Amino acid sequence: MFIEDAFKNIEGENRTMATAGVFATYPQPYLSVAGGIIDQIVGTAFLCICVCLITDKNNKIPAHLQPLLIGLLVAMIGMSIGMNCGYAINPARDLGPRLLTLCAGWGWQTFSFNGYKWFWIPIVCPMIGAVIGAWIYELCLGLLLSAFMFASTHPMVECKYTLKLLQSFSNECFAHFLGLVICKQERLYNTAVCISGVLR
Known part of the structure; x- marks a missing residue:
């Protein structure tokens, strides 16, 4: 509503994909389907690894700093890989706005874009990337940190047994x-x- 006049100035009364990208994410013309899948999986996995790192109590990062660090993390991901397809890295960030544009005048083209090869990628692939990222963190850092914390809080009792x-x-x-x-x-x-x- 607030930017309707701007849309009319750009494309008149008919809504096109040129302005649909204001709401949902769409790939650049050079990006392939495989490239989009890899982009979303890797980006979300990296996001999830860093979020686990920031919120893990074993790392003792103050709670009041965690939102700031996560915000900077999202900005960093956006500036590094966002040029490919808008770095959805969250199904809710893409599906909700896509449904909005479907109902707000852009029509079914928001889903049929690129022959229906795109709309499912920012919905499905971030969930795959999140699971991969969580497992990578847990296997590489989480379990190790938990073991170190347990060892530091449960010191071994000196063994006084002799062989005899x-x-x-x-x-x-x-x-x-x-x-x-x-x-x-x-x-x-x-x-x-x-x-x-x-x-x-």
Whole structure:
């Protein structure tokens, strides 16, 4: 509503894809389908890795700094790879505006753009990239940081056992086990004798 006059000045009464990019994301003419898929997966994976890094309590980043760092992160991704297709890196950032333009005068061309080869990429690929990014962080850093934090908060108790003491303990355990076996054999023998006596 606030920029309708600007749209009319550019393209008249008919809405075209030239202004649809104000709302949703669309690729540059040189970008292939495979390039768009890789762009969204890699961009979202990098975003998710850094968000996990910033919000992980083991890294002890102050909570009041986390929104600022995430905002700078999104800006950095936009300035580095945003020229390809507007760096959706979030299904909600693209699908909602695309539905808006569908209903606000741009029509079905917002979905049929490039022969229906584009609209699903900024919706599906960011979810794939997010899962990949989370796994990369967890496997490469998350588990390691958790182990370090556990080790720092649970120091190992000094071991005071000697080899001689362990051997003595092992011999006692074996003797106890052997005694149980012998006792069991004696009970079986006595039971067998009693049964044979009854049968006679």
